[in-house]
Amino acid sequence: MAHRIEDYGLVGDLQTAALVGRDGSIDWLCLPYFDSPACFAALLGDADHGSWQIAPATGGPCTTRRYRGDTLVLESEWETPDGVVRVTDFMPPRGEAPDLVRIVEGVRGRVPMVCDLRLRFDYGSVVPWVTSTGAVTSTVAGPDAVTITTPVELATQEGPHSTLRARFEVAAGDRVPFVLTHHPSHRPAPQPADPESALTATVRFWEDWVAGTRYEGRWTDAVRRSLVTLKALTFAPTGGITAAATTSLPEEIGGSRNWDYRFCWLRDAAFTLLALMGTGHTAEAKAWREWLLRAVAGDPSDLQIMYGLDGRRRIPENTLDWLPGYERSGPVRVGNGAAGQLQLDVWGEVLVCLDLARESGIQVEDDAWRLQVALLDFLEGHWQDLDNGLWEVRGPRRAFVHSRVMAWAGVDRGVRAIERLGLDGPVDTWRALRDEIHADVLRHGYDAERNTFTQFYGSEGLDASLLLLPRVGFLPWSDPRVVGTVDAVQRELSVDGLLLRYHTHADDRVDGLPGREGTFLVCSFWLAHALHGIGRHDEAVDLFERLLALRNDLGLLSEEYDVPLGRQLGNTPQAFSHVGLVNTARALGGGSAADAFAARTASPEGGP
Incomplete structure (x- = not known):
């Protein structure tokens, strides 16, 4: 079941937007545009209609969350018995293709993490075909294709509710990126965004824009x-x-x-x-x-x-x-x-x-x-x-x-x-x-x-x-x-x-x-x-x-x-x-x- 409406935060790239829940789950995202069919539609159903959760294995809502200054870069932190972990979510201003970037950062201790990714195209109605090559997992269904690039191994859990799943740990100072990139299925996959340089560019974009505000x-x-x-x-x-x-x-x-x-x-x-x-x-x-x-x-x-x-x-x-x-x-x-x-x-x-x-x-x-x-x-x-x-x-x-x-x-x-x-x-x-x-x-x-x-x-x-x-x-x-x-x-x-x-x-x-x-x-x-x-x-x-x-x-x-x-x-x-x-x-x-x-x-x- 979806969260209360006020439990969601927003990230976007001025062409589409994703809603991120307090539990680290992205429950709404339409690609490539705001009015395109959703590939994550759990907001209007449940997780099996499309969702992407990255969170501590202990579960539960984040302890704190905030936007980084006057930007649309969302930072969610969990304090767990094993330590503290931060997930940074953002969508860089679009280049060749839309990218959704998630960076998992160890703040203190060593925290076991889970990643459950359920891609469902056309508003949760279509389960894509999945193939993996090294650090890149490719999914395709009809006109849509999505690649997920990460150093973490994503295993496919077969069955009626196919899920890409990973279990990993982050220690203090670790930074584990995930990049989801959409493209038309009849075209070659574009180069995904570099997570760290994209983060720097996204923060700079929003700070530069807000600097033009005239309000005191x-x-x-x-x-x-x-x-x-x-x-x-x-x-x-x-x-x-x-x-x-x-x-x-x-x-x-x-x-x-x-x-x-x-x-x-x-x-x-x-x-x-x-x-x-x-x-x-x-x-x-x-x-x-x-x-x-x-x-x-x-x-x-x-x-x-x-x-x-x-x-x-x-x-x-x-x-x-x-x-x-x-x-x-x-x-x-x-x-x-x-x-x-x-x-x-x-x-x-x-x-x-x-x-x-x-x-x-x-x-x-x-x-x-x-x-x-x-x-x-x-x-x-x-x-x-x-x-x-x-x-x-x-x-x-x-x-x-x-x-x-x-x-x-x-x-x-x-x-x-x-x-x-x-x-x-x-x-x-x-x-x-x-x-x-x-x-x-x-x-x-x-x-x-x-x-x-x-x-x-x-x-x-x-x-x-x-x-x-x-x-x-x-x-x-x-x-x-x-x-x-x-x-x-x-x-x-x-x-x-x-x-x-x-x-x-x-x-x-x-x-x-x-x-x-x-x-x-x-x-x-x-x-x-x-x-x-x-x-x-x-x-x-x-x-x-x-x-x-x-x-x-x-x-x-x-x-x-x-x-x-x-x-x-x-x-x-x-x-x-x-x-x-x-x-x-x-x-x-x-x-x-x-x-x-x-x-x-x-x-x-x-x-x-």
Whole structure:
């Protein structure tokens, strides 16, 4: 059985990532890319669906673990009766092929070790053919081949659950490396990474990247760790950004709200870039802008909410019936059917992100501006369409307030780009459109009796995304309608102080069931940010520090938190959660002007 979600650490090479448990077992790895089939899928089943454990023979969880400084090099240590041993796990920035490196180091005494390697291609369904030649063990099945290079002898344990197994000892000062290298089976095996030089290069890569961070405040360590995590979720070959490294980790233990997050949601990517650009990392924004121009090529108004990391549009949703799911939470899904939904807020978030990229010093390019004009042309004719909203409600389309506010924000940024930079566009038409959307939301999306905006027109329900209205400049923080909305959301969506996204509707069903879910971590960060915005700074700081305490010992957050069970839920690590952490830390530490959305981009009128 897999561990608790918070028991996993992350290593990756900006093209894929592995999850390493406290017991030294790698239970999740997709090769060669984030969205490829997994060769270790124990996370969604058991060890025989693919896992790789290196640990002391005495077993048990590691005594301590940590990342080496501001890097993605993971060090796990065990104190045993025989001595102390350290396992260092990392994936060097990719060269010819993906490498996963594990170095076993004797720290004190002499420790007996075990290595159990169960490669299972295609999400645990295919056992490979194994051959060994000296220090190299080769495995192959269909299109995939993996070599394992180590001085330790790996013996094949035959049977229905074939395992590569080794028993060895490490004394103080010993360093025993293992290198797993993937390649297409029809091509010759590449040269594996040299473990020690790869370790040096990996540490240097991360230290150099973090050195470019611009953030000074009381939560420096937390912000830097979240930024490293966000960088780890970027896809270097194309500039795409994945929402999380996993699929089908449940929003409810035993439930069916299990989704594949290994794709590029335009919304999540835009929020991620706001956090990265706001802390000095603009190269990722430029790469993502180029990815976006390629992904939406053809008819830019035909925007999807998500794409494959290479920009592909078709990511059909299927289930893997041979996997029981994390803690029996089935079905396991690959692909995501929400790709076909209409979510109008995405147009606005992309436009806000592109506007901020310009303000961060990224040069205006003709193609990028033409894309924005095309997106604005679409909004002009479709901002009143009903949509599925940012939470991908699998029910009837609605007039979601957040969607229409983000349409307003997109038009506002178009107007301001012309006013500031003299770009070419129908500015008078867009000014009128901006005013029309603003008035419509105030007329139909605000409940004057309760002094709060609502989830959608005609609804009495609330939505945590309403906390973002002042952050995009729709109304100022001091407006009584904003203050009333913050109070109402906190009162009606709170579970022991943390926020739900919204209360599930009767028609918002998955597999015929309404289901439940944990509190949504990014929404709770939004609440902390909003409390600061309306002047309740001490309360905001208290909530923010409580959220920091929900991170695991490595500083990682998944999507949700189950308050009654006291554990993380949902796919991990979740970009949205870490974006919320970074932007809220900036806001609480530097006032509202530190908001990645607001201040510089807020509407000059501030709304009526």
